[in-house]
Amino acid sequence: MKKILIILLLLTIFAIVSSASEITLNGVQRPQSAILFIVDGFGSSYYYPELTPFSLDGSELTKAHAPNLTFGTRIIDIKTSHPVTEIAHSVIVTGYSDANEEIVGYPDATIYDVAREHGFVNLAVMETGDFSNMRREQDIILFAENNSFNDPGISIQAKASPPGIFELMYDWKMKMPSYLNNVSGVRKYSAYNKWGIDAANAVANYMIKNHPNQKFLLTVNVGEIDGGGHNLGDDDYVRLIEDLDRDFYPLYKTASENNIALFLTADHGMSFATKNARRGGHSSDKYSSKIESLHIPLVILSPNAAPGVVSGEYRQEDIAPTLLSILDLPNHLQYADGKAIKIKDYASIFINADSKYTVSLWNGDRKLSESSDSELVFAGLPLNTSYTLKASGAEGIYEKHVSLDSDKQFNFKSSEAGINSNSRSIIAVILILIVVIAGIIIIKRIK
């Protein structure tokens, strides 16, 4: 009973502390949830219409025909600085160019921390990139402990899974052998990838059907484009990409029909020494500076992003801030040095303020909106417009002028903000007392 009381107490405090006000000024079409689909070792050089892959000796290599992987908004030139699986995955989820597996575990370091803080549940199906801190960021993850075809050790790690997801993931763990039976060579690599895609698609559809109001961030990783690049040859590598193009489509359909943002990317690419080389690589000295190892795809489907190709040079660390911007979440990533790519068709202003301030948004002499809260969001603002933000309290008025070319963040925090002056704290104390009294009554009744 004590445990229940403590949980109730924490939930009450959490509900009070985490509440935020959002003011949507214009009708925005925002995705409810997101899928981050990471293909291990998938170089965009091998399928982007604008790029051509070459081997180390300068021979032009074959490209894949993969029209299903060029949907929506596509960033042409985006590179990783670290073509190494674990590091690159860490960069993707932290937005920090020097990230590593350890930093992923730090508080407020990842997209998962920000998403969770704003009511999302973090789900994952990962064949590679699932190191221990990555797994700990997830509420539930179905993952491959090894990538052995003969003995794929599939596990589930969970802390706060939405009802039914554990059982669903367990079913998918048991389905793995049926995917790999009676296939070999390229088809076996593709079957392994397809298992990950189908499992992720099942998770997304289960959430849509059974938890329609629960926002989720689903991270997916398929491992065997990389596996094929290392163990087969450049011709088979391209075949694997074409299989991925075919098998990926159902997940794309799920996202596009259910208002889910879809981010397709890779940790790093792949390089080959010669045409018809039987082995490729990306992280060793021989391959790690080759553009084919560094160019990664970034293809985004979202109702608030205009479709088309985006030119300009971008880095892998820009992915996390872009994902948060598309979901209209503040970029509270503690270590991020990447910047959101400007693909959203409106901007939002995120404000942290003391609740005793009244924050108002002005366009010239016209007051557009006004509110008081510890976290405020003015969403759906037209781009390339100028605004003035005013925060007024007992100590005076603070003003900030903003020219909106992208999302912005502001802090209006008074240093003397004492706990007694905060009306939230008083409400919190009253609610906590109610919870405690209710708990005592329940305990007495049970006795």
Ligand SMILES: [Zn+2]
């Ligand atoms: Zn990798």
